[in-house]
Amino acid sequence: MLLIDLCIQGLIQGAIYALIALGLTLVYGLLRILHVAHAALFTLGGYVGVVVTNGSGSFLLALLTAMLIVGFVGMASYRVIYKPLLMRPPLIALIASIGVFIASEELFRLVFGAYGLSYTNPPLKGQVEILPGISLSHARILVVVLAVGLLSGMGWLAVHTRIGIAARATVVDPAMAASSGVNVETIRYASFFIGSAFAGAAGVMVSLLNNLVEPTMGAVPSYKALAIIVLGGLGSVRGALVASLALGVIEAFGTIYVGHILDRDSIAFAFLIMILMVRPQGLLARG
């Protein structure tokens, strides 16, 4: 019973990681940049979720507002941070991104206070028994539904629409795509919007599960999401999804069985280093 329970908890955690990591993978695929500031967008999503839910009483409205706002802020982050640095070595953009992330944590603290916010009346508290003896809250089920829905929607978009095909072409060869009439800038803005909106959704869901948003809530996911996209083979969307779920499950088991030697975060990185030593190009790398 414990095994199944751990698997389920791990997969739910993995679904959250997947929502965060997707944006990072998209950005990496397009720009070859490790987008650390992505985690600030995740935190922003959490804050918008709490503020709007407490203000309007509608969680659905909060979720949609958060995705929209965070999506636009994500597009702005491309314009302000990365666009001017595209011609520089990737390390420069990485440090700039870390700088923005550190500054944004402090900004959240100044605007929303150091102690965090929580829902005055947390929605989706009901429990459902999904298997005999194992019940999950509605919020956890929504996490899974949301992740599956958003990610498969994305997948459909990538395969069946013109913009999706153009986006994939841009990832493979930006210069060729541009010469075939793809507007590379539009693709980049669109990718930042989608990736950031997903991170915003993840932020809202995490704030609901913990019933708390803090300025520092983005820190751990940001490092872990980096580990995930590296693990998946940088830029590979499918690899990132597999790695997210795998990491969620491994952490769930790891904290129970090796928790006395390693803390939760280092389990993720021990796993990462082990895999990279065997497969330096990541789990599912292209070519």
Next chain:
Amino acid sequence: MAYEIVVLTNMAISILFALSLNVITGFCGQVSLGHAAFLGIGAYTSAILSKAGVPLVVTFIPAMGMAALVGLVVGVASLRVRHDFLAITTMGVVFLFTGIVRKQDILGGEIGIAGIPAPEFGRIGLLVTALLCVLAYLLFVIRIRKSWAGFAFDSIAEDEDTARLLGIHVPRFKLFAFLVGTAGAGLAGALYAHQIRFIGPDSFGFVESISVLAMVIIGGIGSIWGVILSAALLSALPQFFQIIDDFKLLVYGLLLFGAMRFAPDGIDGLLKRLFRRAGGTR
């Protein structure tokens, strides 16, 4: 006077720490996001030994040795993964280090090690020792830069595959860079432990790794004097920020971003451009 001595000692330790990363990232072009782990290894080794009664200067050797030993392991890993993969692997190293330290009672766990004995030669003595260490490491680094190894590092940083094609034994020089760089960090760690006299897992995390990388990049990657200047400035900066304590990290983060946005080749590049312009008008 005591306050100035503390600030100066911190400055010397930061310079040593930044110079040591400069060997790995600057000279040899291997990005490390986890250099604070080696500062930590040096600090823990030295702290435990000096609590057991070993004189401070003697603990320098095992502190450097332990850091270099682990550094060698990470160096071997760097032979396997490259670029962004290496960046994330080294980031993993620092999380692994703090994660392991947190769970070991011998290393003080979450609480850390307190009551590290004061150096037998007092505060001024520690400052002098730190300055001597910086000087020795600086001379060593300059010597490397001018030697054959310096050229090999340059070529590896520029283009690893071409370097290999030219017959440069890339793995050997990469390992050498990690060895020298992490040993330097271990030495800085030993000094740090005796300067603060309290160490815990939080002193050697990811943020510290980023701050030292920021020193190297703001100084100008690979430039010895630029890195010394920026390490001195950035380590003193928080002291001035005490007044605006609330905004400390905000200013620091924006500074990092601003430096990358407007002067990505660092102080070194800035000065060079300035001199070139001045020379041009003459």
